[in-house]
Amino acid sequence: MMKAGKIFLFLFVFSCAMNVQAQDMSILVQKVKAKLDLVNDYVADGKMKTDVAFIKAPVGKIKIFFKKPNLFKIKREHGISVLPKGGVSINLSSIIALKDYVALAAGDVIIDGIKTKIVKLLPMNESSEIILTTLYIDEANLLIKKAITTTKENGTYEMQLYYGTYAAYGLPDKVIFAFNTKDYKMPKGITLEFEDNDKPTEAEKIKGRKGKVEITYSSYIINKGVDNSMFK
Amino acid sequence: MWTLLQIELYKIFRRPRTYIAFVAITALITIVQLGLKVDGKEYAAFVMADLSNTLQIDGKIMNGYFVCYVLLQLLLVHVPLLIALIAADMISGEANMGTLRLLLTKPISRTQFILAKFFAATIYTILLLIWLAILALFLSMWIFGTDDMFLLKNNYAVQIENADIFWRYAGAFCFAALAMTTVAALGFFLSQFAENSIGPIVATMSVIIFFTILSTMSIPIFNLIKPYLFTTHMVAWKEFFDVKVNSSNETIRGTIQRPDRLINSTFILLAHIVFFVGASLYVFKKKDVLS
Numbered sequence: 001m002m003k004a005g006k007i008f009l010f011l012f013v014f015s016c017a018m019n020v021q022a023q024d025m026s027i028l029v030q031k032v033k034a035k036l037d038l039v040n041d042y043v044a045d046g047k048m049k050t051d052v053a054f055i056k057a058p059v060g061k062i063k064i065f066f067k068k069p070n071l072f073k074i075k076r077e078h079g080i081s082v083l084p085k086g087g088v089s090i091n092l093s094s095i096i097a098l099k100d101y102v103a104l105a106a107g108d109v110i111i112d113g114i115k116t117k118i119v120k121l122l123p124m125n126e127s128s129e130i131i132l133t134t135l136y137i138d139e140a141n142l143l144i145k146k147a148i149t150t151t152k153e154n155g156t157y158e159m160q161l162y163y164g165t166y167a168a169y170g171l172p173d174k175v176i177f178a179f180n181t182k183d184y185k186m187p188k189g190i191t192l193e194f195e196d197n198d199k200p201t202e203a204e205k206i207k208g209r210k211g212k213v214e215i216t217y218s219s220y221i222i223n224k225g226v227d228n229s230m231f232k
Numbered sequence: 233m234w235t236l237l238q239i240e241l242y243k244i245f246r247r248p249r250t251y252i253a254f255v256a257i258t259a260l261i262t263i264v265q266l267g268l269k270v271d272g273k274e275y276a277a278f279v280m281a282d283l284s285n286t287l288q289i290d291g292k293i294m295n296g297y298f299v300c301y302v303l304l305q306l307l308l309v310h311v312p313l314l315i316a317l318i319a320a321d322m323i324s325g326e327a328n329m330g331t332l333r334l335l336l337t338k339p340i341s342r343t344q345f346i347l348a349k350f351f352a353a354t355i356y357t358i359l360l361l362i363w364l365a366i367l368a369l370f371l372s373m374w375i376f377g378t379d380d381m382f383l384l385k386n387n388y389a390v391q392i393e394n395a396d397i398f399w400r401y402a403g404a405f406c407f408a409a410l411a412m413t414t415v416a417a418l419g420f421f422l423s424q425f426a427e428n429s430i431g432p433i434v435a436t437m438s439v440i441i442f443f444t445i446l447s448t449m450s451i452p453i454f455n456l457i458k459p460y461l462f463t464t465h466m467v468a469w470k471e472f473f474d475v476k477v478n479s480s481n482e483t484i485r486g487t488i489q490r491p492d493r494l495i496n497s498t499f500i501l502l503a504h505i506v507f508f509v510g511a512s513l514y515v516f517k518k519k520d521v522l523s
Contacts, residue, residue, distance in 0.1 A: 051481045052287070056474075057391040058380075058483045079380035080291030080391055085284070181286055211286075 025103035025119045028137060035142045035170045036093055041067040041226040042171070045218045048074065050082045052181055052211040057082055062215070065230045066093065073231045074215075083213060084179040085154055092144055092161070092170070100124035106134070111145045112162075114138050129153065143170060155180045158210075166220050174216045181211040233344055240352030244318060253314035253360055261303055261367040265375055268299055272376075279384060289382065296373035297381045297397050301473065303368040308408060308469070312415040312440050314360065319353040319419030320432035323516070327427040333521050342517050350509055353416045358409050365405050383473055390474055396485045404469040407498070411466040414501045415440065417508035418462075424515045462504045468497035 044064040050057040060081065065073045070093060074083060106118040121133040129151050136146035147159045157179050164173035244250050268275060272294035280289055326332040336345065381392045392400070419436040426432050443463035446454050458464045474489035488494060 049480070049482060053481070054388040055287075055391065056388065056477050056481070056483050058393050058485070076291060079394060080289060080293060080382050082391065083288045083290070085286055085288045179286075 025105050025117075028117060028139060029103050029119060029121065029135070032135075032137060032142050032144060032170070037068075039066070039068075039093075039169050039171065040223050041065075042220050042222045043224070043226055044171075044220045047216045047218070048076070048081065049214040049216075050212075051214065052082070054181070055082055064215070064217070065226050067226045067228070067231070069093070071226075071228070071231045075230075084157070084177070084211060092147065092159075109136060111136055111138075114140075114145065116145050141167065143167060166217075166222075169220075169222060171220055171222075172217065174214070177213040177215070178210045179212075233348060236340060236344060236348035237351055237355075240322075240348050241355060244352055244356050249321075250318060250356065253311075253317060254363055256314060257307065257311070257360070257364055258367060260307065261364075261371070264303055264306070265299065265372060268294060268302070269375060272299075283384075283389065291382075292377065292379040293382050294376060295379040295381075296369070296376040297378055297394075297401075298383075299372040299376050300369045300401065301381065301383065303372070304364075304404070304408070304469070307364065307368070308411075308467070309444070311360065311364070311412060312466075313437050315353075315357050315412055315415050316419045316433050316436035316440070318356050319416040320423045320436045321429040322349045322353050322420055323423040324426045324429050324432050325423075328429060336521055343513060346509075346513050346516050350417070350420050350512070353420055354413050357412045357416045361405060361409050361412060365401075369401055369405075381473070385474070391483065392473065392475055393483075393485060396475075399486075400472040404472045407469040407472070407494070410498060410501050410505075411462075411469070414462050414466070414504045414508075417505045417512075421508040421512045421515075424512055424519065459500075462501060465497035465500045468494055471497075 042064075044066075046062050046064060047059055048062045049059045058079075060079055061077045062081065063075050063077060065071070065075070072093070074081060101124060102122045104120045104122065106120050109116055109118055115138075116136040117139050119135045119137055121135065123130055131150045131152060133150075134148040135144050137143070138145050141163075143161070143163055145161055147161075148156065149159075150156045157177060160176040160178075161172040162174040163171075166173065276293045277284070280293065283289065323332070326335060336342065378394055378397075380394050381390075381397055383390045383392070415436070418439060419432060422432040422435045422439075423429075440463060443461045447458055447461050447464040447467075471488055471490050471494045475483040475485075476487035476489050477483055
């Protein structure tokens with residue numbers, strides 16, 4: 001009888017501790033969200049580099065538009081832009097915008113010399129496109145250093161964020177967005193390339209690597225209003 | 233020589249047959265342009281369908297540069313047939329009309345006579361390509377505007393910046409001129425051996441079709457002879473539309489992925505031209521002209 005009581009007490013204390021930790025993580029996420037909420041909208045200039053093994057693309061100048069709650073658009077100033085499908089639109093604000101979620105602590109890790117808390121966000125809503133998000137939060141500065149998002153339709157994305165001038169708003173200077181790519185093979189009837197063009201050696205070297213989009217922000221115009229037509 | 237060339241050009245452009253090629257090219261290009269103008273988005277969506285599963289490609293894919301590339305892929309296979317209509321008629325046409333012997337009574341050497349005829353056929357070929365460039369490139373640029381080019385190869389896709397494209401077309405058309413001159417030289421060579429135009433024209437077309445099939449079939453035994461077929465090298469203009477990348481997989485502006493292939497193909501086509509014209513000279517000098 002005494003033994004059963006001890007076990008019950010231990011389980012009660014453990015579950016309480018877990019609950020307190022989950023609450024702590026929710027508070028931390030809320031704090032980060034509050035920081036990001038300082039930004040209602042922004043227009044940013046930057047450069048985008050697409051690094052996908054089967055695509056040869058140049059670095060291009062881009063404009064990035066954001067408006068609360070989760071309108072996000074990347075437009076290449078001149079030319080064609082190649083982005084992971086449905087991926088880049090998963091920006092920090094839309095991840096944090098999750099309303100019903102469970103935030104679980106998953107330890108600490110050092111990223112770029114900064115201690116970060118690992119927080120796993122599990123959406124409560126079963127119809128949510130996001131299945132799981134893992135955030136690496138710099139607790140001292142309330143900055144998300146890394147985010148790994150697993151979605152239902154578009155696979156897993158990984159965002160690495162580097163901060164500088166606009167850290168006070170929680171806006172990064174550089175984002176490296178990694179995603180899974182499938183092998184690419186086009187029927188000759190579509191490409192009309194009937195001759196055998198062997199794959200270039202440069203591309204061959206990097207085959208198998210994850211696809212990456214690297215966005216380097218040069219300037220932000222924050223909270224000056226952005227028209228909804230920009231997101232069409 | 234210049235007077236001879238002027239006479240030959242006059243003879244070429246006096247015949248209605250000459251303009252068939254110009255009319256055919258105009259009709260084909262304008263119909264394709266019309267189709268792409270009306271349903272271009274659907275065509276682009278169809279072509280990009282495989283990539284669209286994982287990537288979102290935004291921008292003006294269906295622009296003038298892309299349309300011109302599509303047109304050249306379609307047309308540069310068929311233009312040789314139009315060139316054969318004239319080039320394979322240069323000597324055999326004279327024989328057919330019974331004017332060959334008469335012409336050779338003039339105080340000109342057989343070498344001058346042959347070279348003037350070949351240069352006239354070459355000028356016709358170049359004019360046809362200039363007309364093709366005006367319609368396929370400049371008209372498409374005017375109708376569809378310009379933007380980056382997003383090209384699909386069999387194993388990868390290439391995006392070329394807008395500012396880095398025009399010189400590639402200049403190069404591609406110069407190379408196409410060389411390739412088509414090779415066809416003209418072949419037709420011209422075959423026209424020595426007949427006294428009517430149909431034979432050499434059909435023979436030229438047959439050689440091109442036969443070699444093209446061998447060039448495009450990926451069967452190991454044919455791979456041995458492919459490098460020696462001029463039809464294999466006629467499509468090397470596409471090399472202008474492939475770009476080198478650096479270690480970060482960024483395209484390097486102003487580069488060509490395989491310039492060695494382009495140079496190799498240029499030399500092989502030049503060698504074919506020299507061979508066909510040289511053989512024409514040799515045969516014609518030895519020929520007992522009876523017609």
